[in-house]
Each structure stands twice: as structure tokens, then as C-alpha cells.
Amino acid sequence: MGKNRHEELGLTDEQVLDMYRTMLLARKIDERMWLLNRAGKIPFVISCQGQEAAQIGAAYALDRDKDYAAPYYRDMGVVLAFGMTTQELFLSGFAKAEDPNSGGRQMPGHFGQKKNRILTGSSPVTTQLPHAVGVALAGKMEEKDFVSFVTLGEGSSNQGDFHEGLNFAGVHKLPVITMVENNKYAISVPLERQVASETVADRAKSYGMPGYQVNGNDPLEVFKVVKEARERAVNGEGPTLVEAVTNRLTAHSSDDDHTAYRDKEEIEEMKKNDCVLFFSQYLKDCGILTDEKEEELKKELDKEINEATDYAENAAYAEAESALKYVYAEEGGE
Secondary structure, three states: OOOOHHHHOOOOHHHHHHHHHHHHHHHHHHHHHHHHHHOOOOOOOOOOOOOHHHHHHHHHOOOOOOOEEEOOOOOHHHHHHOOOOHHHHHHHHOOOOOOOOOOOOOOOOOOOEHHHOEOOOOOOOOOHHHHHHHHHHHHHHOOOOOOEEEEEEOOHHHOHHHHHHHHHHHHOOOOEEEEEEEOOEEOOEEHHHOOOOOOOHHHHHHHOOOEEEEEOOOHHHHHHHHHHHHHHHHOOOOOEEEEEEOOOOOOOOOOOOHHHOOOHHHHHHHHHOOHHHHHHHHHHHOOOOOHHHHHHHHHHHHHHHHHHHHHHHHOOOOOHHHHHOOOOOOOOOO
């Protein structure tokens, strides 16, 4: 592919600028969440930093007006691309009543929003994979042309739900795309202590589907493979496994100290390969983005984040009685 690789993929200058905007927004929201956590204002952060390119590259390759997403806890980029707002994410961080994910009942990163077809996530890892496969089965049974997209970390790819979900998807040729965001650490356990196969993508063959390993720091490479996977899915050719090799630039969560198991040199090397900086440089090399435009964009996003933070911090908590809702079925309830 040539210099303007996005054009060869059918993307306009405006579309790749929008991709960069969403990547930068995810990064800046995440950075603000860490500040709020360290200030004692929000209880927990589980970070997307370093994985935005894989998330946005994949999400933009989907039909976000009809496809379903079953994101894992780091997928702030995916949920922003699917329509969740900055304000809604901060409402979740502050655990306020208006939080669309759970009404303030769940930890941040447990995404779910019916209107944007984001399936509700749960705390046990990998449970979202069989759910996404179930949605794909429903779509096939109802002869709909949507695709189900599910993400997880490479640590999750060693759970039973991964095997069961992908095996079922392969047997029934379901329109589901599974993307493993391989950041090389399952909390503190490095890749070589988790996975015996050469790559996670190698496992696809066992489930009767193609598997591709891609550079998860390059949103265009991820876009290309997910777009092709979507075309296969809607043509009735079944599921695809994608392994996006990426970096987790932060600790596992705000409760973790990653310097206990990663040395400073490794962390610095990862920061040199920051996907946000990579894509910014690509856009500048193409003449789409300038330093001035980038500064304007950063100011615009800072304003959006400041307003969302203020709104969420001052929003109401859920009423105590609401803890009794959504536990048992109610007559006449949804």
C-alpha cells in the first residue's frame, strides 16, 4: 500500500480525521479518569491507553447503525465509536444515576447501552464471547444482515468461554468477528506464560475459521482485516478471529503497580510505539493534519471533557430504593 493507505481502503480524509479524533478523545478521557481517581473522586480506572488504534480501526470497519458490539472492559474506543458520549462515560466513572451502562451500579468499563447495540458486559472475563455468538445466531435465524463483534484480551482467550463460543460459531458459520487485543499481559502474567501456540490467531484453524494476526498499533491495518471479515460474515461465509497485537501503556488498573513485573525500559519502549502518536504522524505525512489543527482539536476535546466532568461530578446519585430494581421481574415492567 502506498503513502495514502486510507484512500486505498476506501476511506476519505474526513473519515480518517474522525478516526483520529475518536482515538484522541478516548485517550484524553482515560487520562482525565486517572487524575480523578488519584484525586479520590472516582473509585476505579481500567485503561484503554495504547489500544485505541485497534479499537477504533475495528469499529470504523463495521456498520455502526446495525451491527452489535460486545466490548471488553478496555474498549472505550469501541463504545465511543458506537455512539456512547463523553458525558455518559464520566457519569459511569462517577457512578451516577444517569450512567447508561448500569445506573451507577457497576464499576467503570462494564459497558452496555441498548440503543447503540452495545451488549452489557459482566465482571467474569470472556463471558461476552458466547453472548456475541448468541446474537450472531439470532441474526442468522432471523435472516438479518448484521454482524456481531466481540473483543477480549489475550488472557481471556485461555478461558473455556473462548473455546465454546468460537467452536459453536465455527460449526454454525455464524456472522461473528472476534478480536483479541493482545497487549501481552494478563494482569501481570506475560504472554509466554499464558499461550503455548505461536500466536492466538493460530487457534482459528481449530474452530474452522480464518485467523489473522495484525499490527494493533496501526488502525488502518485493523480496519482492513475487520472490513474483510465483515464482508465474509454478511456473505454467509462465517466467523473470523483477529489478533491485534498492541500495548497496554498503563498498569492493569488503578489498583495495580505494573513496575512490579515490567521494567522501565520495556515501558519506555512501548511509549515510543504509542498508536496515537503513530496515527497523528501518518495524517501529518499525508498532509491531512497540521500541528495547528491538532492543537485546535486538543482544545476542543479538553473543553468537551471539562464540561462532561463537571456535569457528571454534580449529577445525582441513584436513590437508595433503586437498589431493589431490576432484581426480579416486575409486572408491567420492561
